[in-house]
Amino acid sequence: MEIINLPPYAPTLMESTRAIGYSVEAAIADIIDNSLTARATKIDIDFFPIGDEYIAIIDNGIGMTSDEITNAMQYGSKNPNEVRDLNDLGRYGLGLKTASLSQCRKLSVVSVCQGQISGRQWDLDYIQKVREWSLLVLDSEDMDQLPCIEKIKPLENGTLIIWQQLDKLSVGEIDFAASLGTKMDIVRDHLSLVFHRYLNGEPGLKKVEMRINERPVIAADPFLAAKSAQIMDAEIINLRGDQVIVKPYILPHISKISEAEIKALGGKDGLRRQQGFYVYRNKRLLVWGTWFRLMRQGDLSKLARVQVDIPNSLDDLWTLDIKKSTAVPPEEVRRNLSNIIKKIGESSKRTWTFRGKKEMDDSKYHLWNRIKTRDGGILYEINREHLMVDELAKKYPEIKSKINNLLCQIEGTIPLNQLYVDMNNDEKISNEVSIDEAKILELIKSLLDDCESSNTKIAMLDNLRITEPFCEYLDLIDQAIENGELI
Ligand SMILES: Nc1ncnc2c1ncn2[C@@H]1O[C@H](COP(=O)(O)OP(=O)(O)O)[C@@H](O)[C@H]1O
Numbered sequence: 283m284e285i286i287n288l289p290p291y292a293p294t295l296m297e298s299t300r301a302i303g304y305s306v307e308a309a310i311a312d313i314i315d316n317s318l319t320a321r322a323t324k325i326d327i328d329f330f331p332i333g334d335e336y337i338a339i340i341d342n343g344i345g346m347t348s349d350e351i352t353n354a355m356q357y358g359s360k361n362p363n364e365v366r367d368l369n370d371l372g373r374y375g376l377g378l379k380t381a382s383l384s385q386c387r388k389l390s391v392v393s394v395c396q397g398q399i400s401g402r403q404w405d406l407d408y409i410q411k412v413r414e415w416s417l418l419v420l421d422s423e424d425m426d427q428l429p430c431i432e433k434i435k436p437l438e439n440g441t442l443i444i445w446q447q448l449d450k451l452s453v454g455e456i457d458f459a460a461s462l463g464t465k466m467d468i469v470r471d472h473l474s475l476v477f478h479r480y481l482n483g484e485p486g487l488k489k490v491e492m493r494i495n496e497r498p499v500i501a502a503d504p505f506l507a508a509k510s511a512q513i514m515d516a517e518i519i520n521l522r523g524d525q526v527i528v529k530p531y532i533l534p535h536i537s538k539i540s541e542a543e544i545k546a547l548g549g550k551d552g553l554r555r556q557q558g559f560y561v562y563r564n565k566r567l568l569v570w571g572t573w574f575r576l577m578r579q580g581d582l583s584k585l586a587r588v589q590v591d592i593p594n595s596l597d598d599l600w601t602l603d604i605k606k607s608t609a610v611p612p613e614e615v616r617r618n619l620s621n622i623i624k625k626i627g628e629s630s631k632r633t634w635t636f637r638g639k640k641e642m643d644d645s646k647y648h649l650w651n652r653i654k655t656r657d658g659g660i661l662y663e664i665n666r667e668h669l670m671v672d673e674l675a676k677k678y679p680e681i682k683s684k685i686n687n688l689l690c691q692i693e694g695t696i697p698l699n700q701l702y703v704d705m706n707n708d709e710k711i712s713n714e715v716s717i718d719e720a721k722i723l724e725l726i727k728s729l730l731d732d733c734e735s736s737n738t739k740i741a742m743l744d745n746l747r748i749t750e751p752f753c754e755y756l757d758l759i760d761q762a763i764e765n766g767e768l769i
């Protein structure tokens with residue numbers, strides 16, 4: 283049998299891989315993956331939109347020797363089936379080339395390894411001319427012409443990636459400088475989220491500093507871990523001797539989160555859209571905001587977010603695309619996840635309807651009662667046995683029926699539809715804010731004023747302890763009794 287060696291035709295293949303569909307933020311994240319795999323702890327992204335525009339990524343990782351950098355520039359530089367280091371964020375041996383050339387026509391890589399500097403360049407215009415896989419080897423004069431070169435030269439180890447001729451980024455833009463600025467803001471948000479665990483540092487993961495044009499990138503934790511409840515212990519799914527770790531969180535109710543935190547969690551709209559699994563490969567966020575069709579993205583689960591950690595040794599079980607933007611879990615994991623989902627749904631519903639739950643709590647007197655009616659409906663009713671209602675009726679028996687009429691009117695005209703719309707739109711409803719302590723004391727004092735003996739006062743105080751809203755201020759009541767303010 284005869285064999286023909288048939289390498290791809292360079293100009294066509296290189297041009298066509300530009301269309302894999304990277305966004306600029308996904309492309310930069312892919313370059314940063316390489317820096318992190320090279321154990322970098324400082325990564326600078328510098329961009330300059332005017333004249334000879336460029337984007338540069340500089341890291342202080344282990345760097346590459348002259349031979350290594352040649353290998354790195356080859357399309358398919360590592361076999362995807364080769365076993366990778368545990369911390370390796372790469373996969374197909376393509377990212378450096380495809381991510382870069384999806385945004386620019388000229389990719390230069392300069393690396394320093396133990397003080398030795400070397401540089402290579404793919405220039406698409408040159409490839410079109412020579413019609414070969416001709417990699418340019420940069421000499422020191424060539425390298426001196428490159429932007430940001432002064433940042434890499436003093437390092438013992440590190441790598442500088444430069445994108446020039448940003449043709450894809452300028453398509454259709456009238457004001458390129460302004461549009462690049464806006465795109466880099468998106469890049470910043472993307473990096474804050476995707477690498478939040480690296481930016482924050484955690485046990486077993488060294489903290490990494492990233493900056494865009496000198497301004498630090500701040501970690502955005504999608505679980506708001508300090509405030510959220512982890513609703514159950516981490517669940518471990520064993521697969522082929524490797525572990526997938528699943529940690530479900532329920533975010534605090536929206537009225538308990540600050541505006542800045544809401545923004546970090548994806549904005550008001552984002553809260554709903556970004557519920558779901560957050561899948562990490564080697565602590566790097568790969569996909570988020572999806573239930574993998576195991577559950578609908580409903581309003582009641584909007585506070586649920588589930589961290590799923592997978593090691594890269596299970597890459598072949600997951601469907602992972604070149605851009606690392608889609609990952610679908612294997613059947614076995616999906617089955618386990620759907621059990622977890624059931625528990626989460628319940629818990630998220632509870633946070634969402636928290637007040638409903640409190641109203642049902644029978645050990646306390648609530649101002650509002652939630653009652654199931656005989657025809658299966660629900661009635662919200664002002665509790666006529668509540669202290670404040672009862673006291674008023676007792677004190678002014680002559681207007682008892684008027685009071686009752688008023689309460690019936692209030693009950694009958696709750697703006698339910700508008701409330702529902704507002705809650706769904708995550709409007710902050712100010713009725714919910716807690717009453718300040720001075721006001722509570724004032725209310726208590728006015729109730730005690732009507733008590734004739736100290737015995738009735740004591741009875742009243744006992745009653746208050748199990749009555750809304752006073753039952754939420756027990757410390758305050760005790761303190762006031764101790765200070766002699768109440769009896
Ligand atoms: N910043 C860097 N520091 C050190 N080595 C790098 C860096 N970027 C790329 N490399 C080397 O180039 C190789 C090819 O990178 P890439 O094309 O992204 O494929 P992959 O990451 O899938 O291996 C990497 O495996 C690594 O050896």
Ligand SMILES: [Mg+2]
Pocket residue numbers: 312315316371372373376377378
């Ligand atoms: Mg890579």
